[in-house]
Amino acid sequence: MIGIMSRLPAHPLAGQSVGYARVSSVSQNLDGQTDALAAAGCAKVFADTASGKLTERPELALCLGYLRAGDTLVVWRLDRLGRSLRHLVETVNALAERGVAFRSLHEGIDTTTSTGRLIFHIFAALAEFERELIAERSAIGRQAARARGREGGRPAKLSPEQVKLARARYEGKDVSVSEIARAFGVGRGTIYRALEQPAS
Template sequence: MTPHEDDLLAPVPAIRTGALVGYARVSTKAQLLDRQMRALTDAGCSRIFTDKKSGKNAEREELWKALDYLREGDTLVVPSLDRLGRSIQDLIAIVAGLRKRGIGFTSLHEALDTTTPGGRLVFHVFAALAEFIRELIVQGTNEGLDAARARGARLGRPPAMTDEQIRHARDLLTRPENTVTSIARSLGVSRNTIYKYVPELKGGRIAFAEATIAAELPPPAHSAV
């Protein structure tokens, strides 16, 4: 374990001998990078990587190139926090990864600099809040599921066909002129769904007809002893 991994507030990088590397991003091709590029250049960045993709897009090629380019002692600089992470969890994961490699992080708009004690403290507060919120969401979800089960609520995805639709499908299947495809289309489901909810069909229409007739016959009378 390196010294800066067991001390959350230890300076990272311990000695800033590396370069300032910038990363900028816009969400669409219609947006311009000029303002972000100028801010990063004014901040002293010697190399700038840029993406023109939504933050929700995991394939941010230039960001991964920037992270690969950085070396211990360097500092990653972004115009603002929302240019780097898709979410607070994503942002924290990226900065934590940089810290483990001995790389600093600076966000110009928020004046957040993890190479300073104050910046490191603020970022660890962010991380603690994100973890706290995640635990609250998990706890609330579990409590909601438990309450739903106690009420007898059905959990999970709703069935593809209602009982009424299944009865209607069975009725239509008794008429030879109706195909499985036409029945599925009229009910707004797939052929596979019809086969799933009417399992007798797997043996063919004849097997379905025999099963239907058998179900409608009265039970045999018991002979008197």
């Protein structure tokens, strides 16, 4: 049965193809995906209507819980399953550890074949490479910031000169904190935090 399921359905003998489909909004139609999955031999199809960036996809959770060793998870396209390359690789690897294979119809990937497994090993290597690049860039950015006397984190909303001016106006008691905040285009909390800093 296609659509939202209130509970995990009973599983027949292992070895079946199970489909998963997803669209990102209610205005999009699932029929193209579900038809392709049915034509590919999927006895059951789980379907979500949710953004790929959302962590909560109830039908995917049901689908993953339904799968048994010997089954094959089938999707119409890779991006229907994974929010990112890393997430896709992690999901498929977790399935492989449970003895569940994976197929993507659009890309022609099938991990029951040696070619399909090779392609996924390449994806896993690319995901690791991407992760290392991000970590390396972050480390270089932090090192460059330290070399310029800056620490990591969110940039300050007020410069040291603005903090001094805000302190002088506040201690002069001629304007309110709200007026100081409006003058600098920041919130009152920013002004209060600036005033709590030791005077230089």
